[in-house]
Amino acid sequence: MSRMRALLIGAGGFGSAWVNTFLPALNDRIVVTGLVDINPETLKRAGDALGLPDDQRFVDMANGFARAEADFCIVVVQPFLRLEAVRLAIAHGLPVLAEKPLAESWDTGLEILRLTRKADLKMAVVQNYRYTRRVRTLKRVLDDATLGRVNFITARFAADYTIENAGGAFRHQIPYAMAYEGAVHHLDQLRNLSGAEAATVSGYQWNPAWTTFSNDTTLMLLIRMANGVVCQYENNHLARGTQNGWHEEAYRVECEHGSVTLDGDHVVRLHEHLGKGRMRTTDVEPVPTEYDGHLGVIVDFLGWLEGGPTPPTAIEDNIWTMGLTFAAIDAVQTSMTVDVAAKTTTGLDSIALPD
Numbered sequence: 619m620s621r622m623r624a625l626l627i628g629a630g631g632f633g634s635a636w637v638n639t640f641l642p643a644l645n646d647r648i649v650v651t652g653l654v655d656i657n658p659e660t661l662k663r664a665g666d667a668l669g670l671p672d673d674q675r676f677v678d679m680a681n682g683f684a685r686a687e688a689d690f691c692i693v694v695v696q697p698f699l700r701l702e703a704v705r706l707a708i709a710h711g712l713p714v715l716a717e718k719p720l721a722e723s724w725d726t727g728l729e730i731l732r733l734t735r736k737a738d739l740k741m742a743v744v745q746n747y748r749y750t751r752r753v754r755t756l757k758r759v760l761d762d763a764t765l766g767r768v769n770f771i772t773a774r775f776a777a778d779y780t781i782e783n784a785g786g787a788f789r790h791q792i793p794y795a796m797a798y799e800g801a802v803h804h805l806d807q808l809r810n811l812s813g814a815e816a817a818t819v820s821g822y823q824w825n826p827a828w829t830t831f832s833n834d835t836t837l838m839l840l841i842r843m844a845n846g847v848v849c850q851y852e853n854n855h856l857a858r859g860t861q862n863g864w865h866e867e868a869y870r871v872e873c874e875h876g877s878v879t880l881d882g883d884h885v886v887r888l889h890e891h892l893g894k895g896r897m898r899t900t901d902v903e904p905v906p907t908e909y910d911g912h913l914g915v916i917v918d919f920l921g922w923l924e925g926g927p928t929p930p931t932a933i934e935d936n937i938w939t940m941g942l943t944f945a946a947i948d949a950v951q952t953s954m955t956v957d958v959a960a961k962t963t964t965g966l967d968s969i970a971l972p973d
C-alpha cells in the first residue's frame with residue numbers, strides 16, 4: 619500500500635502530539651510532505667522531529683498549500699483559523715482532517731460545510747473520544763441492549779484546574795470556549811451513546827467566586843434526544859474533589875434492567891437488576907481495538923479517501939454536534955430551552971445548494 623502524503627498545519631500545542639505520537643504510529647500509511655507553523659521555533663522543533671527538509675517547512679499557510687505536494691491536509695490550529703485553512707484546502711483540492719471543533723461559531727461551521735459541499739471536498743473532524751476503547755466498550759453494551767432500553771445518560775467531566783495549570787491559554791480568554799473547545803467532545807459523545815440527535819437543550823454556565831479564570835468554568839446541561847433519551851451533562855474546570863479529567867470522563871446509563879457505568883478507572887460495569895432489591899455487578903471485557911482514539915479517526919479517514927465508507931466524524935455528521943454545541947451556548951446565554959433540531963435544520967436549509 620502506498621503512503622498518503624500529508625500537509626500538517628499547526629505543530630505546537632496539540633500539534634506536537636500529532637508530530638510525536640499519532641503520525642509516527644502510522645508511518646506505514648502516512649508521510650508528511652509539508653509542515654506549517656507561524657512560530658519559527660515550533661516549526662523547527664517539529665520539522666526536526668519529522669526529519670523534514672527545509673523546503674517542506676513553511677511559516678505561512680498559503681505558501682504551504684501552494685508548495686507542498688500532498689494528498690490531504692491535517693489542520694491543528696486554533697478553531698478561528700479553520701475557515702482560512704479550509705478555503706486554501708479547497709483551492710488546492712486537498713481533503714481535510716481537522717481537529718475539533720469544526721469551527722468557533724455556528725455560522726462559520728455552516729460556511730465550511732457549504733464550501734466543502736460546493737467543492738465536493740471530503741472533510742472530517744477529529745472526534746477521537748468516540749474511538750477510545752473504553753467508549754467503544756460502553757457503546758457495544760448499549761448497541762446490544764444488554765440491559766434493555768435506555769432511559770437516561772449522565773456524563774461528567776471534572777478537572778482540578780487553575781489558570782496556571784489549565785494550558786491552552788486562548789481557551790481561557792474567549793467567552794464560551796469551554797463549550798465549543800471542551801464540551802464539544804462530550805456533546806458529540808452523547809449523540810454517539812444515545813444513538814440520536816438532540817431535540818432540545820437547556821442549562822447554565824457560570825464562574826464561582828473562587829475561580830482563577832476570567833471566563834466561565836462550570837457548565838450544566840440537560841439535553842433531550844429525539845429518541846426520548848435524556849442526557850445530563852456536567853463540565854467543571856474547578857473540581858477540587860473527585861476527578862474525571864480528559865479521557866477519564868464518567869458516564870452512567872440508566873437502562874430498563876439496570877445501569878451501565880464507566881468511570882476514571884476505564885472499566886465498563888454492568889449493574890444488573892435481579893429483582894427483590896438485589897443487583898449483580900460485572901465488569902465488561904473491553905472490545906478489541908486495533909486503532910484507539912486518534913489513530914482510529916485517522917485510519918477511518920484514510921480509508922474514506924481510498925474509497926471506503928464515510929467515517930462517523932465526517933462533516934455532514936459533525937454539523938449536528940456543532941448544532942447541539944451552539945444551541946447549548948444559546949441556552950446558557952438566554953436561560954431558555956433551545957430547540958436544537960430547529961436551529962440545526964434552519965441552518966442547513968440556509969446553505970442548501972440549488973438543484
Ligand SMILES: NC(=O)c1ccc[n+]([C@@H]2O[C@H](COP(=O)([O-])OP(=O)(O)OC[C@H]3O[C@@H](n4cnc5c(N)ncnc54)[C@H](O)[C@@H]3O)[C@@H](O)[C@H]2O)c1
Nearest residue numbers: 628629630631632633655656657694695696697717718719
Ligand atoms: N482532539 C483532541 O483531543 C484535542 C486536544 C487538544 C487540542 N485539540 C484541538 O487542536 C487545535 C489546536 O489546539 P492547540 O491546543 O494545539 O492550540 P495552540 O494554540 O497550542 O497551538 C496552535 C498552533 O498553531 C500555530 N498557528 C497559529 N496561527 C497559525 C497560522 N496562521 N498558520 C500556521 N500556524 C499557526 C501556533 O503557532 C501553534 O503552534 C484546537 O482546535 C483544539 O481544540 C484537540
